[in-house]
Amino acid sequence: MSALFQPLKIGDLELANRIVVAPMCQYSAVDGSATDWTTIHLGQLAESGAGLLVIEATAVTPEGRITAGDLGLYSDANEAALARVLDAVRPHSTTHIGMQLGHAGRKASSRVPWEGGAQVPLGQPGSWTAVAPSAIPHAAGEDAPVALDAAGLARVRECFAAAARRAARLGLEFLEIHCAHGYLLHEFLSPLSNRREDAYGGSLENRMRFPLEIFDAVRSAFPAGRPVWVRVSATDWVDGGWDVDSTVAFGQALKARGCDALHVSSGGLSPLQAIPLSPGYQVPFAHRVRAETGLPTIAVGLVTEPEQAEAIIAAGDADAVAVARAMLYDPRWPWHAAARLGATVKAPPQYWRSQPREFKTLFDGAAIGQR
Ligand SMILES: Cc1cc2nc3c(=O)[nH]c(=O)nc-3n(C[C@H](O)[C@H](O)[C@H](O)COP(=O)(O)O)c2cc1C
Secondary structure, three states, X not given: OOOOOOOEEEOOEEEOOOEEEOOOOOOOOEOOEOOHHHHHHHHHHHOOOOOEEEEXXXXXXXXXXXXXXXXXXXXXXXXXXXXXXXXXXXXXXXXXXXXXXXXXXHHOOEOOHHHOOOEOOOOOOOOOOOEEOOOOOOOOOOOOOEEOOHHHHHHHHHHHHHHHHHHHHOOOOOEEEEEOOOOHHHHHHOOOOOOOOOOOOOOHHHHHHHHHHHHHHHHHHOOOOOOEEEEEEOOOOOOOOXXXXXXXXXXXXXXXOOOOOEEEEOXXXXXXXXXXXXXXXXXXXXHHHHHXXXXXXXXXXXXXXXXXXXXXXXXXXXXXXXXXXXXXXOOOHHXXXXXXXXOOEOOOHHHHHHOOOOOOOOEOOOOOOOO
8 A cells, every 4th residue: 555645634635645746937927927838837737646736936926026937926917817727727637736825035036947047137128126134145246135124024924915815716725835945935034144133033033033924924814724834945055054953943833823734845045055965855854844843744855756755655754745857757757656656546537548558447436438
């Protein structure tokens, strides 16, 4: 009996298995609004058989986009465009679909990755002024962001809440708040990017304050019963930066406020990061966070093989495993995992005839006839 294909409950959400499609920016939106690419992308991933699909980092304000192509949920047009995508995708999928809400902070105003991903210098077409906890650029030589003042903080809080209300209207089943990868909320957490001298900087308690306020704002704007959780970077991989001990403290504070799960990634805050990459390199962080917070925990990062994901769940390192690049490379990753692990998976009836001869019970409930 596969551990990866055991059901899992997060809040009131019942997942058919423990495979999560990780959030993946597509940089293919126009003014924050989803396009046909969004439908193609989410459509194929929603047929993957994964238990959960996290829609890419979605900006709560225009200046909170990483690139001009980022998805947003800050306008009626954004909401309508996403409604069209979801109306197309959802009737054909049993995967639970939710969204990652985020704000790029000082990493905003970047070029899309296939155009190099660098900051668009201020004054050049397509640039805009980024905001952050402190006026410290992400990398030497980059334009510095503007430090948020009290009114700016209040606006960002309200924009997270407004986006959560839009997400609720769209019927999204859960929200993940992006506190990882060096974007705005991670910038508040890390002492490397947060040098504030007010109640939002200095001690760990102060640095956690704004991300926790955002959690509260989103939680209270999203219907009770639909889970809200947080993606964290467990460490900056830089001496003197955000670390695993702080992540555990943050996870415990989130749990006390009703957070339903933690999604444990790492890095992204500093170009000085030194990451010892290896298969499953972030799983030990998930293990520790899970053990010390008691929250359902999603592990992610260089998990490419079904047997590897199976071992992570079987060992109790995490409750679910998110897969990103391997899922783009093979959008049927969960089908192949089910076949390799002797499990069953939901597939759309239109595709049941593809079930390989040697896996007679692979597709849950599959039965086909023909004259
Ligand atoms: C194309 C692409 C886009 C990504 N966009 C996001 C994103 O929107 N939000 C996020 O938290 N992580 C994002 N990530 C990181 C992934 O969610 C994941 O954490 C990372 O790729 C490691 O997992 P993997 O080894 O399975 O690819 C992105 C990764 C890729 C490859």
